[in-house]
Amino acid sequence: MTRQFLRVWMLGLTLIVLTGCGPTSLDKAMSRLDHRPDWKRHSKLDLPRHPAEKHLQGWVIVLDPGHGGQAHKKGFKRGPTGVREAEMNWRVGKLLERLLTDAGASVTLTRDGDEFVSLKDRAEVANNLARPDGGTGADLFISLHHNASSRESANFSSVWYHGEADWSERSLDVARYVAHHLGTQLRTNVAHTSPLMSDQLMYPGGFGVLRQSNVPALLCESSFFSNYDEEQRLRDADYNLREAYAIYLGLCEYAYGGRPTQSTPKVEQIDGTLRISTVLDDGLDKGWWGHERDRTLSSTINITLDGKRLVTHYDPKTKSVVAEVGADLAEIDGPSPHIIEIHHTNMFKHHNYPQRYSLVPEGGAGGGLAVKALGPVRAPAKE
Ligand SMILES: [Zn+2]
The missing domain is CATH 3.40.630.40 (Zn-dependent exopeptidases)
Structure with missing residues (x-):
């Protein structure tokens, strides 16, 4: 038994000596930095699943x-050969x-x-x-x-x-x-x-x-x-x-790093005040340790109405954001439809989406407001 153990131990030692396995010393690691390859040399193609x-x-x-x-188009989008x-x-x-x-x-x-x-x-x-x-x-x-x-x-x-x-x-x-x-x-x-x-x-x-x-x-x-x-x-x-x-x-x-978003903003008109509210979602894994901590950067929370920035109140506990304008929508000058923008980022500095919503009075006795998500801003179409 002891002889067998010795044989395995000797074999292991021989392998380490022959292959140079075993931990690298600091000196050896340092000396690798004397001979660094050119940036242009491609690494081995290695494709592990991330x-x-x-x-x-x-x-x-x-x-x-x-x-x-x-x-068929001669020379169209072709390299030198x-x-x-x-x-x-x-x-x-x-x-x-x-x-x-x-x-x-x-x-x-x-x-x-x-x-x-x-x-x-x-x-x-x-x-x-x-x-x-x-x-x-x-x-x-x-x-x-x-x-x-x-x-x-x-x-x-x-x-x-x-x-x-x-x-x-x-x-x-x-x-x-x-x-x-x-x-x-x-x-x-x-x-x-x-x-x-x-x-x-x-x-x-x-x-x-x-x-x-x-x-x-x-x-x-x-x-x-x-x-x-x-x-x-x-x-x-x-x-x-x-x-x-x-x-x-x-x-x-x-x-x-997650994709932040928010609930479709709720827009209410109460006694001459327009109130916009939404609940933020940082887009990060809800199962992570520490998920109960606020993972939104509060300085990045921003709501605008027709391009004008509103004062916002953020509650990190409920993640709700509220902005108020002291006027009815009918009294507010702006494009038709009115545009609400909401911005925030999580701790990975990832931005929310969607960010833009149209706000249209629904008409009728109830005076409701319809809020619809829009895509990003785009340059005007070419003639
Ligand atoms: Zn191309």
């Missing part, structure tokens, strides 16, 4: 692989669809293979989607593209939102995580410029798919197919998988 993917369960996501159906952007976008879309479906999300693609779909129709897929929970419209619309430049060396990752940063709070929350993971997984020229960009930098009306989307939307320009080396990587489905996985990781981390 434990936070459970927070994506039940999400309704529309993926929009850009372009398609235009292979002729690789088509539409094909790489498609492969990333299919791989991401699989990753998100495996996580329990409900995923719809805007095109089926190499077909032409107009920008408006792509956005309409997200706007009009019949949700499994009976509602209408996706939680998130993600358009998948790759970039091109006359500067051959250009190769950075960017994620685009619509219009002003103020119009796209939820899109920016998601875009931040996605952009950082794209840069890290694809080893593009990170920190070359902002990874988050407004689509109005390209066109006054922004990108057609983002402008016409009524749900939180973003557009990835993950890397540059006009760069020869990158084009060669982008023709490889394993590299496309690396990109899809980066977007998946970004979505898992975003979902982990």
